[in-house]
Amino acid sequence: MILWFTIVQIAAACAAGLLCTVLGLAGRRPSDLSVGTQAVILLLLIAQVVMAIVAPLAGNPPTGDLLEYWVYLVSAVLIPPAAVLWALIERGRWSTVVMGVASFAIAVMVWRMHVIWTIQVA
Template sequence: MILWFTIVTLVVAVGAGVVGVVLGLSGRRPGDVTVGALALLELLLVAQIVMAIAAPLAGNPPTGSLLEFWVYLVSAALLPPAGVLWALLERSRWSTVIMGIAGLAVAVMVWRMHVIWTVQGA
């Protein structure tokens, strides 16, 4: 994984998470800001999938378990669409909170993926 890309993804994930939780707890229903933040996060995760395929071919293999890394990556890529789907099915303030929690969960998973890729074998 590339450190700067990991940091960008973390910032977007934490930002989407905090915005979702704060807006949800203040009573706002899902809107363009919360759904757009998760859409941007999903775009970054798709780019991460492409980089995870290309990096070993370019001489940057993971130091940890490749299976564990891919399970984290696929799971993280499924969380934002699941949060948006939930928000579209149940348009309440709690679905906005759920979208925020999904963003925060992705942040934790992205950091764990970075650790698996760079630190595990050290």
């Protein structure tokens, strides 16, 4: 993984998590703004999938368990659509908070993926 891209992903996920959580606790229902944050996170994760495919071919293999890395990555890619689906089904203030919590979970998962890729020795 690339460190600067990991930092961008974590910063975007934390900003989205903070925004969605504050909006939800303020009583706002899901809107284009809160759903758009999930779209940005999903686009960054899709870019991470592409990088994870290309990096080993370019001479940057993971030092940790490759299966564990891919399980984290696939799970992280599935979270934003699931959170948006939840928000579209139940259009309440708590669904906006759920999108915030999902964003924070993705930030933690991206950091763990970085640790698996660069630090952890299999």
